[in-house]
Amino acid sequence: MKITTEAGERHVLAVTVDNEAGILAKITGLFSARGYNIESLTVADISADHALSRITIVTSGPPAVIDQIIAQLDRLVPVHSVTDLADGGAHVEREIALVKVAGSGDKRIEALRMADVFRAKVVDTTLSSFIFEITGTSDKVDRFIALMRECGLVEVGRTGVVAIARGAEAV
Amino acid sequence: MTEMSGADMVVQALVDLGVDTVFGYPGGAVLPIYDALFKHPTIKHILVRHEQAATHAAEGYARSTGKPGVVLVTSGPGATNAVTGITDALLDSIPMVVLTGQVPTTLIGTDAFQECDTVGITRHCTKHNYLVMDPDRLGPILHEAFYIATHGRPGPVVIDIPKNVQVATGTYSIPNRIDHKSYRPQVDPDAEAIAAAIAMIAAAERPIFYTGGGVINAGPDASAALRQLVALTGAPVTSTLMGLGAFPADDDQWLGMLGMHGTYEANMAMNRADLIIAVGARFDDRVTGRLDAFSPDSKKIHIDIDRSSINKIVPVDLAVVGDAGRALDALIAAWADKGHKARDLGEWWRRIDGWRATRCLDFPEKKEDGAEIMPQRAVKALFDATRGMDPIITTEVGQHQMWAAQHFHFDSPNRWLTSGGLGTMGYGFPAAVGAQIAHPDRLVICIAGEASLQMNIQEMGTVSQYRLPVKIFILNNQWMGMVRQWQELTYESRYSNSYSDSLPDFVKLADAYGWTGLRIDTLGELADGIQTMLGTPGPVIVDCRVAQLANCFPMIPSGAAHTDMILQPNDIVGTMDDEAKALV
Ligand SMILES: Cc1ncc(C[n+]2csc(CCOP(=O)(O)OP(=O)(O)O)c2C)c(N)n1
Numbered sequence: 001m002k003i004t005t006e007a008g009e010r011h012v013l014a015v016t017v018d019n020e021a022g023i024l025a026k027i028t029g030l031f032s033a034r035g036y037n038i039e040s041l042t043v044a045d046i047s048a049d050h051a052l053s054r055i056t057i058v059t060s061g062p063p064a065v066i067d068q069i070i071a072q073l074d075r076l077v078p079v080h081s082v083t084d085l086a087d088g089g090a091h092v093e094r095e096i097a098l099v100k101v102a103g104s105g106d107k108r109i110e111a112l113r114m115a116d117v118f119r120a121k122v123v124d125t126t127l128s129s130f131i132f133e134i135t136g137t138s139d140k141v142d143r144f145i146a147l148m149r150e151c152g153l154v155e156v157g158r159t160g161v162v163a164i165a166r167g168a169e170a171v
Numbered sequence: 172m173t174e175m176s177g178a179d180m181v182v183q184a185l186v187d188l189g190v191d192t193v194f195g196y197p198g199g200a201v202l203p204i205y206d207a208l209f210k211h212p213t214i215k216h217i218l219v220r221h222e223q224a225a226t227h228a229a230e231g232y233a234r235s236t237g238k239p240g241v242v243l244v245t246s247g248p249g250a251t252n253a254v255t256g257i258t259d260a261l262l263d264s265i266p267m268v269v270l271t272g273q274v275p276t277t278l279i280g281t282d283a284f285q286e287c288d289t290v291g292i293t294r295h296c297t298k299h300n301y302l303v304m305d306p307d308r309l310g311p312i313l314h315e316a317f318y319i320a321t322h323g324r325p326g327p328v329v330i331d332i333p334k335n336v337q338v339a340t341g342t343y344s345i346p347n348r349i350d351h352k353s354y355r356p357q358v359d360p361d362a363e364a365i366a367a368a369i370a371m372i373a374a375a376e377r378p379i380f381y382t383g384g385g386v387i388n389a390g391p392d393a394s395a396a397l398r399q400l401v402a403l404t405g406a407p408v409t410s411t412l413m414g415l416g417a418f419p420a421d422d423d424q425w426l427g428m429l430g431m432h433g434t435y436e437a438n439m440a441m442n443r444a445d446l447i448i449a450v451g452a453r454f455d456d457r458v459t460g461r462l463d464a465f466s467p468d469s470k471k472i473h474i475d476i477d478r479s480s481i482n483k484i485v486p487v488d489l490a491v492v493g494d495a496g497r498a499l500d501a502l503i504a505a506w507a508d509k510g511h512k513a514r515d516l517g518e519w520w521r522r523i524d525g526w527r528a529t530r531c532l533d534f535p536e537k538k539e540d541g542a543e544i545m546p547q548r549a550v551k552a553l554f555d556a557t558r559g560m561d562p563i564i565t566t567e568v569g570q571h572q573m574w575a576a577q578h579f580h581f582d583s584p585n586r587w588l589t590s591g592g593l594g595t596m597g598y599g600f601p602a603a604v605g606a607q608i609a610h611p612d613r614l615v616i617c618i619a620g621e622a623s624l625q626m627n628i629q630e631m632g633t634v635s636q637y638r639l640p641v642k643i644f645i646l647n648n649q650w651m652g653m654v655r656q657w658q659e660l661t662y663e664s665r666y667s668n669s670y671s672d673s674l675p676d677f678v679k680l681a682d683a684y685g686w687t688g689l690r691i692d693t694l695g696e697l698a699d700g701i702q703t704m705l706g707t708p709g710p711v712i713v714d715c716r717v718a719q720l721a722n723c724f725p726m727i728p729s730g731a732a733h734t735d736m737i738l739q740p741n742d743i744v745g746t747m748d749d750e751a752k753a754l755v
């Protein structure tokens with residue numbers, strides 16, 4: 001017998017929650033318990049009184065599964081709202097990566113030149129290394145990291161995706 | 172606003188919330204609360220013999236009264252022992268509040284004596300949980316916890332209270348009105364959805380109501396509304412295991428339970444219907460059978476208070492989010508408003524009568540006095556003997572549970588207490604204890620399997636201590652019958668570890684606990700034995716020996732469609748392919 005799984009499309013969910021202990025465990029636990037994917041997850045407190053956090057989750061699944069994920073998140077007691085950013089039309093997505101490259105000679109020059117093309121900033125340097133800061137869509141960050149692999153990549157740190165809908169309204 | 176200790180706040184809040192009974196077991200981390208209880212005689216504390224039993228007793232209390240069940244246990248092992256009952260309450264949507272002691276805040280995270288991460292462990296088996304770090308928060312949290320346990324889709328809530336928070340003083344405050352900042356379940360259905368639903372119901376030629384535990388949870392008025400709507404429309408009704416009692420079983424429009432061990436007529440009608448009206452039921456896999464063959468030609472309306480239940484398993488045509496009772500009321504009003512009259516469903520009923528004619532619940536049996544008792548016969552005899560006594564019936568889990576569901580009939584809600592979602596062996600007896608505490612003068616019977624009963628048999632002591640007249644009626648087939656049945660059907664009768672070996676002498680056990688024990692061996696002794704049980708004051712255990720190898724039919728084998736029911740023993744195959752074996 002073979003076990004098969006259905007492919008799905010990528011969705012970005014913005015979830016507003018009470019900023020309380022255990023909420024992140026509750027949300028990630030829901031995903032693991034019900035077998036949903038998490039491709040990326042970011043969380044930070046976003047209100048002046050520190051009462052609310054926004055969690056941005058990138059997930060994927062067939063439409064029915066995405067609907068279930070939203071309904072399951074929505075019924076958690078500390079969850080205020082769940083928005084599928086793909087639903088409301090256009091949205092902006094960004095991710096930051098810190099990329100450390102070590103090397104000398106041509107590789108070092110090449111790394112710097114490509115960083116320039118990608119508008120990555122140099123945030124630290126030694127005689128034998130750079131740390132680049134790059135901001136963009138996950139796709140752009142992926143491409144930059146792939147190029148840096150050829151130029152002495154030694155370490156990467158990524159934030160995961162944050163996203164927000166275009167236009168004047170809040171979620 | 173008054174200054175008091177955390178422990179006193181707990182008890183004060185329980186009093187303010189109208190709690191009359193707490194099921195619990197003491198230990199180091201809850202001693203301050205036990206001391207506060209000592210001074211508060213208005214709250215009755217029922218001392219169980221194992222914390223799991225406290226949770227099931229609280230469920231029995233809750234299901235039979237509609238009020239939340241309350242549990243009090245200590246930290247560490249007290250809390251972990253409660254986890255099964257908490258999970259059971261989550262899956263069957265039972266309102267419950269569990270108070271757990273915790274090590275002092277200063278020791279949390281140090282692997283202190285009897286420390287466990289209670290909020291971590293119960294995070295995914297509660298509707299919500301709290302760790303209270305500040306006594307000033309206790310009052311609001313307790314009140315909020317009861318609100319969450321009982322509003323929207325009910326469920327268990329855990330409040331973990333460190334010992335120093337119980338000892339420290341703070342101000343106790345009662346929130347005026349719980350206006351929860353994020354938890355606001357929709358109880359009133361959308362008017363548009365109701366209008367659309369009524370139009371669909373009025374137009375249907377082959378409608379069926381498929382009702383579940385949500386109708387019971389919505390209170391007795393919801394059951395009354397269901398009857399009214401069913402009468403108005405003339406449609407047939409079936410129900411899940413959890414929903415039994417919401418619709419009277421002696422009504423002509425009742426088709427019996429549906430699903431794996433449901434009736435042939437209920438399952439066939441679901442399969443052939445052109446409209447399913449699901450009310451407070453969640454299309455569980457035990458109900459739907461093979462999904463791609465589930466009711467292929469019907470439109471589906473799903474009324475549920477939990478939006479995540481809608482389209483979870485079966486895509487529906489119309490969702491009505493709201494309380495089952497309010498939705499049913501709204502449907503009745505809309506029906507009258509539009510001036511609908513019941514359609515002539517004669518053709519539909521003729522087909523249903525054809526399925527009824529298979530008499531799928533009949534079973535072969537010998538009739539002479541010395542014959543062995545068929546388990547179905549024992550349930551029927553118990554039902555006949557208790558007619559008019561309005562008994563509360565609890566069950567354990569297994570074949571006996573299904574036979575009870577098939578052959579014991581109810582005409583009102585809150586009389587049938589069984590573990591449906593989690594299927595917890597060991598539920599039935601403590602649930603009977605909880606129901607009996609809530610209804611001291613009612614007849615409460617636990618229909619048990621000899622294997623399940625042993626999972627919480629220690630509660631015989633609790634029953635003796637509180638002089639509860641609980642009756643346990645064991646369908647003793649000396650097997651974990653349901654496991655044996657699956658092994659017979661799926662594993663060519665390789666009976667691996669399903670024999671109930673080394674059973675206690677239940678009559679002697681009864682004696683040891685100060686109960687009355689009796690044994691029924693043959694068909695000729697059945698009626699008298701039951702009468703003796705009913706006529707004996709105080710707790711009674713009946714060891715009713717039944718046919719060992721009887722199987723529970725009808726049955727939809729796992730992975731099969733509603734139309735592929737096994738009706739009789741000789742329809743059986745001894746093996747199954749891997750796809751079917753992989754299904755639970
Ligand atoms: C706690 C728990 N463990 C295991 C099971 C699996 N199980 C389901 S029914 C059953 C056998 C029950 O035997 P018994 O109580 O004698 O009832 P019978 O089926 O014989 O009527 C078992 C082991 C379960 N439901 N619950």
Ligand SMILES: [Mg+2]
Nearest residue numbers: 620621650652
């Ligand atoms: Mg048995």
